[in-house]
Amino acid sequence: MTAERSDSAIAIRGVSYHLPGGCALVDSLSLEIPARLTLVLLGRSGSGKTTTLKLMNRLLDPTAGELFVEGRPAKDWDPIRLRRHMGYAIQDVGLFPHYTVERNIGLLPEVEGWPAIRARERVRELMALVGLDASLASRYPSELSGGQRQRVGVARALALDPPILLMDEPFGALDPLTRAELQGEFYRLQKRLGKTVVLVTHDLREALLLGARIALLESGRLAGLYTPDEFLRTSDALAVAYRQAFGAGSGPSHPPHGPALGGAQ
Amino acid sequence: MNLLDYLIAHPHEVLALSIEHISLAGFSVGIAFLVGLPLGVAIARRPALARAVLGVVNSIHVVPSLALFGFLFAVPWIGDRAPRMAVLALSLYTLLPILRNVCAGILGVDPAVVEAGRGLGLTEGQLLRRVELPLALGVIIAGIRVAVVLAIGITTIAAAIGAGGLGELIFRGLAMVNDSLIFAGALPAAILALLADSSLGWLEGRLRKRV
Numbered sequence: 001m002t003a004e005r006s007d008s009a010i011a012i013r014g015v016s017y018h019l020p021g022g023c024a025l026v027d028s029l030s031l032e033i034p035a036r037l038t039l040v041l042l043g044r045s046g047s048g049k050t051t052t053l054k055l056m057n058r059l060l061d062p063t064a065g066e067l068f069v070e071g072r073p074a075k076d077w078d079p080i081r082l083r084r085h086m087g088y089a090i091q092d093v094g095l096f097p098h099y100t101v102e103r104n105i106g107l108l109p110e111v112e113g114w115p116a117i118r119a120r121e122r123v124r125e126l127m128a129l130v131g132l133d134a135s136l137a138s139r140y141p142s143e144l145s146g147g148q149r150q151r152v153g154v155a156r157a158l159a160l161d162p163p164i165l166l167m168d169e170p171f172g173a174l175d176p177l178t179r180a181e182l183q184g185e186f187y188r189l190q191k192r193l194g195k196t197v198v199l200v201t202h203d204l205r206e207a208l209l210l211g212a213r214i215a216l217l218e219s220g221r222l223a224g225l226y227t228p229d230e231f232l233r234t235s236d237a238l239a240v241a242y243r244q245a246f247g248a249g250s251g252p253s254h255p256p257h258g259p260a261l262g263g264a265q
Numbered sequence: 266m267n268l269l270d271y272l273i274a275h276p277h278e279v280l281a282l283s284i285e286h287i288s289l290a291g292f293s294v295g296i297a298f299l300v301g302l303p304l305g306v307a308i309a310r311r312p313a314l315a316r317a318v319l320g321v322v323n324s325i326h327v328v329p330s331l332a333l334f335g336f337l338f339a340v341p342w343i344g345d346r347a348p349r350m351a352v353l354a355l356s357l358y359t360l361l362p363i364l365r366n367v368c369a370g371i372l373g374v375d376p377a378v379v380e381a382g383r384g385l386g387l388t389e390g391q392l393l394r395r396v397e398l399p400l401a402l403g404v405i406i407a408g409i410r411v412a413v414v415l416a417i418g419i420t421t422i423a424a425a426i427g428a429g430g431l432g433e434l435i436f437r438g439l440a441m442v443n444d445s446l447i448f449a450g451a452l453p454a455a456i457l458a459l460l461a462d463s464s465l466g467w468l469e470g471r472l473r474k475r476v
Contacts, residue, residue: 059384083386094381098399111391156385166384 008068009035009164009196010056015065017051017220025051027220028065035163038190038197040211042204042242048220049200053166056198057083069164084108087157087195091169093149095141101127101152102137108159126155131185147178154186164196171206183209204246208232216242271434271449279434283453286430289348289423290416290457293355297363297412300356302405305367306393315368322361330358330419334426351420351428358419359412366408370401403473410465417458421450431457 010033017026026048033039041049054060055067058079067074069082077085095104102123103110109119127134130151141149150170157165171179171186187210190197201207207214208228216223216231216238223238231239272279308315325333337343337350344350374397382396398405424432434450437443 054384057384059380080386080388083384088381088384088386090377090381090384092375092377092381094375094377094379096378096382096396096400097375107387107395108385111387111395153381 007035008032009070010198011068011071012052012055013066013068015052015055015062015067017048017055017060018063024220026055026062029217029220029222030065031215031222031225033196033198034213035196036194037212038199038210039213039215040207041198041200041215041217042202042207042211043217043223044202047217049202049217050168051220052217053168053198053200057086057088057166084112084160085162086164086166087154087159087162089150089153089157089165089167089170091172093141093153093173095149095152095156097141100138100140101132101144104141104152105155105159107156112160122159123155126158129158129189130155145178146174147182150174150182158193162195164198167197167199169201170199172201172203179206186210204242268445268448271443271445272452275449279431279449279453282429282431282433282450283457286417286420286432286454287457289351289428289430290355290413290420293352293416293420294359294363294409294412296352296356297359298409301360301363301408302367305364306371306398308364309368309371319361319365319368322357322364325357326361330354330422331425333357334423334428338426347423347426347428350426351423351430355416355419355423359416362408362411362415363405364408366404366411367401370404370408371397373404374400403469406465406469406472410462410469413461413465414458417454417461421454 012029012031012033015026015029016024018024029048029052031039031052041052043049051060055062056069056074058074058077061075069077069085074082096107099107102120105126106119106123109122114122123137124134127137132148132151132155136144136148141152144152150173154167154170157167171182174182183206190210197210199206199210208231211228214226214228214231216226216236218238224234224236226234226239232243234240304318308318328336333354334350337354340350340353342349343353378396378400379392382392387395420428420430421432421435424430424436431450431454435447435454438446438448438450
């Protein structure tokens with residue numbers, strides 16, 4: 001095994017991803033993702049956030065450079081094992097519309113061959129964990145509210161208790177109030193579970209609230225890596241532009257606590 | 266002269282020919298489905314292949330059905346027996362709606378759902394069996410429905426090469442200028458087509474409602 005530092009869950013070394021036409025979506029990106037912390041990939045649309053995320057679970061393979069997951073080159077991982085080692089939750093949720101909530105959450109345990117009783121128990125446990133009433137187990141996704149669907153999406157991503165969780169704007173499609181609620185809950189959940197989380201967002205408030213580190217992306221390149229405090233203090237032009245756009249100004253920063261809209265001074 | 270005369274006088278013959286008719290059409294759609302399902306899945310993954318395959322299958326429909334039945338006389342083994350020729354020709358005809366709908370059904374599945382499934386670590390086979398095919402089922406059934414109705418209609422022409430079925434009564438009636446005989450073939454064929462259409466339509470509606 002390569003001697004990668006064990007406190008880095010995912011290491012990205014000089015990775016590029018070019019479309020067949022030659023256009024670079026990710027350009028020579030290097031980034032260490034610390035274990036058991038939340039790293040936010042912040043950037044505008046088209047900055048390469050989602051592509052970077054998909055490179056991590058091998059939905060895409062880099063055209064140059066190398067990724068390491070828990071010290072092992074990503075290309076040496078079996079893609080299926082790699083993906084089951086990482087939860088995946090996306091903005092459009094992508095719940096299986098023909099499956100009930102219970103089967104949506106329990107699908108991965110089922111294909112992993114868990115005994116039915118254990119899988120059922122796990123579903124109950126996860127539903128409680130993400131704040132879903134047990135009575136919703138037999139509902140279909142079309143019978144749920146947007147917030148409930150997102151909760152199912154998160155529960156499904158956690159089904160196999162993966163040490164890493166990849167989230168692509170998981171709260172993007174929600175109304176502001178529900179979004180704030182879910183963000184706060186997710187923050188507390190993450191404190192409890194201690195997963196390595198990579199979260200893609202274009203929302204600075206979300207980044208400040210949930211991120212222990214914020215990687216700012218622009219045109220497929222890393223424009224800066226900050227803690228939330230640093231992000232609020234830095235004079236880097238792009239970070240300043242973000243603060244101004246979100247009205248987060250230069251006021252004193254506060255580490256995120258609870259469901260308040262972090263950074264909204 | 267009453268149109269129903271022949272039907273009333275020879276119920277057993279009409280019944281036997283109806284059963285023959287159903288088996289010819291059923292066999293043909295069955296074969297078309299067995300070929301069309303895997304082929305449809307394959308072309309849904311490769312757009313370039315889809316254009317080529319659908320083009321070829323589509324062009325079969327350019328050949329008039331009566332002529333297609335005739336051409337097959339020359340094919341070894343197939344040409345030996347009229348029902349074999351009929352089933353092959355009908356399978357070729359009904360392949361198009363099945364193939365097209367399998368392909369369209371799979372391509373019509375919400376990409377977010379497929380991406381989520383793949384990202385969560387489902388294998389391509391699991392994704393197909395548990396997500397894509399179940400979600401495409403309504404559209405696939407709609408294709409089968411078109412294929413069945415088409416097959417029941419064209420099977421009447423298969424009687425021209427001696428394959429049997431309700432077309433026999435129609436052709437005999439045409440030769441004898443006997444309306445009652447034509448009617449005895451046409452009415453059951455129409456009823457079969459309507460029954461197949463409405464029952465598959467009901468199934469399709471039920472499957473689509475869930476999604």
